Amino acid sequence: MKNFSKNRNINNFKNPLRVIEGIVREIKNNELQIDFVNSHxxxxxxxxxxxxxxxxxxxxxxxxxxxxxxxxxxxxxxRHVYWLNYKIIHPIEIKNKRRSYPTLSHDRNLRIFLNNLLEKENELKN
Known part of the structure; x- marks a missing residue:
């Protein structure tokens, strides 16, 4: 598979979306700098x-x-940093409540569905 952009961000689908506790270290350039609590x-x-x-x-x-x-x-x-999101797990921060956002349960259900689909396809081939 070719890399078409050197600046692309990698969404790690091997590890599902996860919630972490972070400490605010700095506020600058329209972003918060966060340190993870249980790791470096x-x-x-x-x-x-x-x-x-x-x-x-x-x-x-x-x-x-x-x-x-x-x-x-x-x-x-x-940049060797993780991109974080606060408002998805704090719905009170979302102004338009009708807009859909990806959630942890959506990620989990999609993975289960795709795994079942792949298992059925493998059974049909064998």
Whole structure:
């Protein structure tokens, strides 16, 4: 398989989407710099993935050294950080409640469905 872009982000489908606890280390350039609590990994959460509401309250809501739960969505191999999402696991931050977002249960159900489909296909071949 060819890499068409050097800057592409890798979504690690081998490990399902997971929720981590992170500590806010810095707020800059429209993103939060996050350190994972139980490991030495680092993450970034863009303001657009924090809330759909006004961003001028972010520094008062996400204090430095405060702990919050984030959803790990992608790994960025260029910056060596994980991309995080806050509003998917905190629905109160979503303004348009009718918009669909990928959830952990959707990911789990899709994986189960695809595994069953592949098993049936393998049985038909054998």
């Amino acid at each position: 990994k680092k993450g970034v959460c863009k303001f657009i993935n924090l809330t759909d509401y006004h961003w001028n309250t972010i520094s008062s809501r996400f204090l430095i050294n405060s702990k919050h739960l984030f959803l790990v969505s992608k790994f960025d191999p260029i």
